[in-house]
Each structure stands twice: as structure tokens, then as C-alpha cells.
Amino acid sequence: MERREEARVITIQALRVPRPATVPSPSATPAWSRDLLVFLAFITPNVVTLCVFSYWPMLRNLWLSFTYWDMIAPEPLWIGLDNWIEVLTSATFWTVLRNTLVFTVGSVGITIMIALGLSLLLNQKRRGRNFVRAAMFAPAILPGSAIALVWTFLLAPYYGLISQGATALGMPMTRWQNDPYWAMPTVILVIIWKSTGYDAVIFLAGLQGIPRELYEAARVDGANAWQRFVNVTVPGLSPVAFFLTVTSILSSFQAFDVIRVMTGGGPVYATTTLIYQVYSEAFVGFNAGRAATYATILFGLMLAITVVQIRMVEKRVTYE
Amino acid sequence: MNLRTRRGALSAAGLLGTGIALAACGGDTASGGAAAPAASSGPVKLVYWGAFAANLGKAQEEVVKQFNDSQKTVTVEHQFQGSYEELANKLTAALQAKQAPDMAVLSDVWWYKFYLNKAIQPLDDLMKAEKVDTKDYIESLFNEYVQGGKSYALPFARSTPLFYYNKDAYKKAGLPDRAPKTWDEFVKDFAPKLKGAIDPKQFVFANGGYSAWIFQGVIWQFGGAYSDKDFKMTIGEPKGVQAGEFYRDSIKAGWAQSVKNDTDEFKQMNAVNIINSTGSLVGILDAAKGKFEVGTGFLPEGPAGFGCPTGGAGVAILSGLAKEKQQAAMQYIAFATSPKVQAVWSQQTGYMPVRKAAIESKEMQDFIKTNPNFKTALDQLPKTKFQDSARVFVPNGDQILAKGLERILVNQEAPSTVFKEVADTLTKEAEPVIKARKALGA
Numbered sequence: 001m002e003r004r005e006e007a008r009v010i011t012i013q014a015l016r017v018p019r020p021a022t023v024p025s026p027s028a029t030p031a032w033s034r035d036l037l038v039f040l041a042f043i044t045p046n047v048v049t050l051c052v053f054s055y056w057p058m059l060r061n062l063w064l065s066f067t068y069w070d071m072i073a074p075e076p077l078w079i080g081l082d083n084w085i086e087v088l089t090s091a092t093f094w095t096v097l098r099n100t101l102v103f104t105v106g107s108v109g110i111t112i113m114i115a116l117g118l119s120l121l122l123n124q125k126r127r128g129r130n131f132v133r134a135a136m137f138a139p140a141i142l143p144g145s146a147i148a149l150v151w152t153f154l155l156a157p158y159y160g161l162i163s164q165g166a167t168a169l170g171m172p173m174t175r176w177q178n179d180p181y182w183a184m185p186t187v188i189l190v191i192i193w194k195s196t197g198y199d200a201v202i203f204l205a206g207l208q209g210i211p212r213e214l215y216e217a218a219r220v221d222g223a224n225a226w227q228r229f230v231n232v233t234v235p236g237l238s239p240v241a242f243f244l245t246v247t248s249i250l251s252s253f254q255a256f257d258v259i260r261v262m263t264g265g266g267p268v269y270a271t272t273t274l275i276y277q278v279y280s281e282a283f284v285g286f287n288a289g290r291a292a293t294y295a296t297i298l299f300g301l302m303l304a305i306t307v308v309q310i311r312m313v314e315k316r317v318t319y320e
Numbered sequence: 321m322n323l324r325t326r327r328g329a330l331s332a333a334g335l336l337g338t339g340i341a342l343a344a345c346g347g348d349t350a351s352g353g354a355a356a357p358a359a360s361s362g363p364v365k366l367v368y369w370g371a372f373a374a375n376l377g378k379a380q381e382e383v384v385k386q387f388n389d390s391q392k393t394v395t396v397e398h399q400f401q402g403s404y405e406e407l408a409n410k411l412t413a414a415l416q417a418k419q420a421p422d423m424a425v426l427s428d429v430w431w432y433k434f435y436l437n438k439a440i441q442p443l444d445d446l447m448k449a450e451k452v453d454t455k456d457y458i459e460s461l462f463n464e465y466v467q468g469g470k471s472y473a474l475p476f477a478r479s480t481p482l483f484y485y486n487k488d489a490y491k492k493a494g495l496p497d498r499a500p501k502t503w504d505e506f507v508k509d510f511a512p513k514l515k516g517a518i519d520p521k522q523f524v525f526a527n528g529g530y531s532a533w534i535f536q537g538v539i540w541q542f543g544g545a546y547s548d549k550d551f552k553m554t555i556g557e558p559k560g561v562q563a564g565e566f567y568r569d570s571i572k573a574g575w576a577q578s579v580k581n582d583t584d585e586f587k588q589m590n591a592v593n594i595i596n597s598t599g600s601l602v603g604i605l606d607a608a609k610g611k612f613e614v615g616t617g618f619l620p621e622g623p624a625g626f627g628c629p630t631g632g633a634g635v636a637i638l639s640g641l642a643k644e645k646q647q648a649a650m651q652y653i654a655f656a657t658s659p660k661v662q663a664v665w666s667q668q669t670g671y672m673p674v675r676k677a678a679i680e681s682k683e684m685q686d687f688i689k690t691n692p693n694f695k696t697a698l699d700q701l702p703k704t705k706f707q708d709s710a711r712v713f714v715p716n717g718d719q720i721l722a723k724g725l726e727r728i729l730v731n732q733e734a735p736s737t738v739f740k741e742v743a744d745t746l747t748k749e750a751e752p753v754i755k756a757r758k759a760l761g762a
Contacts, residue, residue, distance in 0.1 A: 268723065
């Protein structure tokens, strides 16, 4: 099925593009080489930038993972697989990996659910809708470190608004950011607060892109609200949901600012995610080799997740 | 289909970027950068990286300003870089980028790393040329920076841990107006009485801050040590574990809490006892003014007696400066550590004067008479010791120990297992240092 589709696309394109040979060439240069030059002129800047700023550092990063380097010594020292063996056999690595998964599933999953709910609400004609939309989006444009500071204030033991509220409700005084059980949920909560608005706006755009006729047709067919949601809204939103899942998972793997400011990865390793571990190995422990090992693992994981998402999940996405 | 592959390629490209963006994280290096080479006519311009904030920062600015006003040949530009850790972090990056400052404040746990990498230079010839009276420095503090017979920094903001207590709470609990003499006295007598007297929201003791520095004293008080001089890690031995048990029990028994910032908790009257640096003294006194009375005392003794480390920071000159700049930098350091400046600096911060003449000066003596809290640190100083190699010489040793302590205090893990693991990690991390020391012939 897919194959045939592909073949059709190619045929159509082949028909559309006029054969270069039919255009008389004014110069001596053969047409194909002119095309090649144009092609190169367009892609070179991009490829060069990518090579210099992405691929080369990536290779260098991989190489560093086989070395010991304190970032001051003139040359890193080749130590073979030592870093890899040490990282993969350490309890820390597995704790950090588990934290990363909890953080990602928690923040992405809950954010997308809330965002979907919010967008459905905001898609209805209600008073004050525009204000709520704007207010909801505001956290998305604030810098993470500023948000983290404000929340640290709200959560501060004794005088923070949330702590006072919790105490007033009879809850014991908790040091949210310094408690091994509460630190992770607290950070996740802040991330959700920060990213829900953005996701909701994207969902909203998706909702408005679903043709009204589909709803009308469903209504005519006697579908109730739930059936309309399941059979029209959900498939209609699936490209948007897919896009949000991919980008949110990638960005949650890279979430750093909020963790850095609120908990510093602690207490102990309670909020240390892979990216935070890369940072602390490199810029707290000055062990560039081990940091590079963690970075490579992080990269591999993200690559794998994205490939899986694109291969498996996208098949279920309904593009119009 | 086209769309699909393009998106695939794009996301893959995006991914590639992320693994690496990390490497660039350290990129926000020396924002002012090194000063331009001085014109032969004008004053020599020096960049000096500092690590002091709030009232300490103000006092540091004042020292630099006084120096600049005192002569016309050298101008020092002070640049605040954050905590000791942040400064060391930025300095590492700046050295890679060849954008290092001319002088930097380096704490007890950082200067050695830069020494091993030859990033800081010996000061002996410069001190001689500047006619620095090296004999007037407090020997123990001066000698901490001596390696292979040469000085690599001069003590500037030096401190020891101090026992702080809230006098009002002590009065309320019917306790004598003094710090506990021993931990035993504190746990059996002081803590229960305080607990009964203070507000239920308050707590008796707070752990936080540079925990591995504070615990350095505690482990000595229990007869243990982090390591010996030659990097044999001894923290996992029975006496170290015993000290760890004591720490863990402090939380279990409910008289101590593990917090992010113990000085803040003390200032806000949440905690009524802390152990923190003498360098926090003025900040604490200022915050407590009009709210409560602050008392200070020696660290309590443990089963093995007294134990208290030195700490704080010195100033070093970065390697590779022009001769003229080296001497100019020495001129500043000599000024900042002169008896006159040290006496004022000490009164404004709580750091100990590093010069004997400063302590003996009439100004300091008069000051101590009206401010007895400043006397505690000076009296305790002769009883202090240089810290164990594991914390100050092993790269990241401080953080490794602090993580271990956090596991005990916050996660309530067993000290015997935690300290054994910490010892193993420290042993491994010490390897490059031992190698580097051999290469340097130390």
C-alpha cells in the first residue's frame, strides 16, 4: 500500500519537472552541472553550519567519552572503555535514568492531558476567553530560571504562600524542594505549569483546523458529544498531538534551568536527570570524559525514542 | 512520504545538536575577559575575580577601591563571579579560552587543582620584591598554600566553623549563656530543654551549607578522618562511621533538620543552633539585629575531644602574566593582606585577620572588647587543623563527601555502606592527583 503511494508521488513529480535537456543551454556548461552548482550553493551554508556546530562536536563528544579530562590539562588522557564501564555499572546511572523517565513521563503526560482539556474549554465561545488564552500562554514566554525563582518563593518553608496554605490546611510543614519524596513532583509541577499554556495553544490551533462539516456530518449521523470527540476530534488532533509529544519529550530530556535553580539535582540524586548529570559531571566534578559518556547515552536515548515515535506512532496519525 | 523523510532528517539533526549543545554549556566564560595590555604610560590594569556576595561583596569592593585610591601605578578591576564553585567553574573555562583574569580568589578546595595544572604561579620572588613580611602571617594559614617550598597563594578570607546559638532561645530554655562544651551535653541536656521551650515551628539544629567542611570537624571529634595525608581514605573506618551514625541519629531523634541554607534558617529564627563559617558572622549579626541575640562558641567536643578545620579562601596570581603585571598583582595582594586592611576586613565580615599585627593592633583589640563574638574565632584558631587531603586535594572531593552526607541525613541510609562507597569513589578520584603530584615531584 505504502509502496504504491510512494511510486505515485514519484511519477507525479517526474511529470511536473520539465526535463532540463528541453531547455536550450545558453552557455557551454552542461545543464546538470549548473543544477549541481545551484544545489550546492543552497545546501552548503546549512551543511557547513551543521557540521561545525553539531556533527563535529558530536564526534568530539563521543571521542571524549573514552578519555579522562579535568578540563584544565592540555590534553585529555585516553582511557578506553573505563568511563563506559564505570557509568553503566554505577548505581547512580540507573537512579538518574529512572529519574529521567519519571520526569519525562510525568511532565509530558500530564502537561498534554491538561493542555488538551484546556484547549477544548477554550475552543468554546465563552466570556473572557481571549484573556484566559493570553494569561495561560504567558508562562511559556518566561525564562525557566525566573519561573523557578518565583516558585521557590511560593514554596519556601514557613513564609511561602504554598507552605502557609498547606500548613493552614493542617498539612505538616514540608521542605518541598529539599525532601527526597517531594522534590521530583515539585519540579514536575513547575514544568507542567510552564509548558501547559504553549501546548494548549497548539492544541487550540489543531482544534480550529478540524473542518466544521465533519462535526455537522457526525451530528446528522446521530453521534453524541463523546462519540464526536472520539471519532472526529481525536483523529483530527492526532497530528498536533504527535508533534507535541515528540517535541515535549525532546525538550523534557533537556530541561535544565528549572532543576538547576530549584533543587540543584538534589536532595542527593532525587531530581538529577540525565542532562543534569551531564552538567554536574562536567561543571561541578570537572570530569569531561564521564560527562561526555552521559551525553552520548542521552543522545542515543533521544535518537531511539524519536525513531520509534516516527516509525511506530506516526502510522496511527491521521493527516488530512 | 517526502514530508516524512524530511521531518525525520530534521528531528535527527535537532537531536544531534542537543548532545553537543552540552559541550557548549560552559561557554559563558570570562565576560569581561582579561584586561588589555597596559599602555606603557598609564597604570597597569588588572582583572581580579572575586567570590563574595552581599555584605562580604561590599567589603571586598571597599578593599579594591582603597587600593586603587592609595596609589597611581596599578588599577584593579574587581569582577564578582558567584560562589567559590562558580568561580572555579568559570576559571576552568576561561583558562581553556585563554581569557583568564590576572588574579582570583580560590577557596580551600579549589586552589590545589589550579596549582596541579600549573595555572597559578609561585609568589616567593614577587613577595620578596614587594618586601612582604611573610613572618607576620599566621603560620598555619600561610603554610597551607606552600607546595615544594613555594607559596602559591596568600591567605585572604580565612575562616573556621563556629557554633552559633540563639541567646533568646537559650534563656527561654533556662540554659546557661554559652555554647555546649560537648555533643553529649548538647544531645542529653541542651537539645531536650530547647525543644521544650521553642515554638513547635522552630527546630533545635540545622545542617546545611558546606556540609563536608562542617563534618570535617565532627569526624575529628569522633577520632576519625576523611583520609590520611597520602590519600588513603579512612572515612569508612569505624570511627568515621560512628560520626556518621551520630549525624544520622541527630535527624532521627528530631533535634536536627537538613536544610538548604542553614544560615538563612538561623537568621529567620527557624533553627536556634547552627555550625557555620566565621565569615557568616557579620551577615548573621546584621540580620539578627533587633530580633534576637546571637551567641558564638567553640565547636562541641566529641568522644575523641576537640576538632575544627580551617577554611576560606586565598588570592592567587594566574600563570603567564607579563613581569610587570605579576608584580602589580603582588602589590594588590600585599595590600589586601596587610595588617591595616585585614583588621578592617575582619570587622566587616567575620573572617579572621591573617596577620598577627592585625590581631594585636589596638583597633582590633578594642573592637573585640565590645564585640565578644569576634573573639571566639580568634581564640579557637590556635586549636584548628588543616583539613584532610580527601576534601581539599581530591578533585571534587568536597562534593563527593557532601553527597555522602546528604544520603545519610536526607535519605537516612546506613553510614557504614555510604562511607564505604564514598571511600571507594574518593580513592578512584584521587588517582590522577597522585599521578600529577609525582610528576611535579611532590
